Amino acid sequence: MLVNMKSIVDEADRMNYGVMAINSVNMEMVRAGIEAAEEERSPLIIQVGPGQMANLGHKEEIVPLVKELAERVRVPIALNLDHTGDFDVIMDCIRAGFTNVMFDGSSLPYEENLKKTALVVAYAHANNCSVEAELGHVGQAVDDDDYNLDLYTDPSKAKEFVEQTGVDALAVAIGTAHGNYPKGRVPKIDFDRLKELKETLNMPLVLHGGSGSGEANVHKAVEYGINKINVATDAFSIAKKSMLDALADDPDMDYVHMCKAAEYGVKDFVKAYIKNIGSNDRYIFEEKAFVKSNE
Ligand code: 13P
16 A cells, blocks of 8 residues: 555654665656565555656656555555655645655755755645755765765754654764775775664655665664665666576566566565564565564
8 A cells, every 4th residue: 555654664663674766767667666566565665766766666657556565455554755856846746646755955065955845844744744954965986986985864963853854754974875886895884873873863864875784783783773775776777687687597588578687686674684684574464454563
């Protein structure tokens, strides 16, 4: 079922687990994610960014698709608009049916980020949509931004930011970056800062740049208080690799089966990811309804 993202991350915060937020641009990826979540009895967040929507996954198409597939399963699914700074796009997507928006003002001066985030929160909350914001800046791995301490989130500022904006989840910069890290590099996460952020804010925290960040790192980040992990690059790479491997095995493979190979590859990837961040087995299914597991 399709739900507000706040309900998913609040529960993850309460029970101390992480939820995967997978960037998805087409039917195969959305179905892979939602089926994996149902089989693992896990919540899941499907997300798409404005750049991805401009190519594939247009909002008029992705919203009904996610609604249809989410309504077939019993676990909670949210649809998030990823990294957007444009108010018009945000309002359009809220009206279209996204159940969370991420306003990304992380490159703006602090005061401007705060003011604009508060405006988005006011509009979104009035329309039953939750909001993620970012303080500090999670940059690009290719620019070595994961090393740049100047970009990391300052816990004392974060408290004021959260109180004054009313955001439902906060993306924090603690040593990860978007995209592929240079070969052989696994980011060094500032767990002390994460611990301080969690203790100070006591709310759902988001890790961007999940790809290539290392299973052990991500697992530990969840232990220290991360409740949503964004994964884009690795999901697209797995889809591509699954198709290429299938084609290498059978060069005469038709397009339908190539797409299916991508879907199965992503599904296996999501299932393994869910287990690493502990969102599996959170729902107990009965005949028709389901109840939350408190274990
Ligand atoms: P990666 O592409 O590094 O997984 O980052 C995804 C992300 O943070 C989307 O918001």
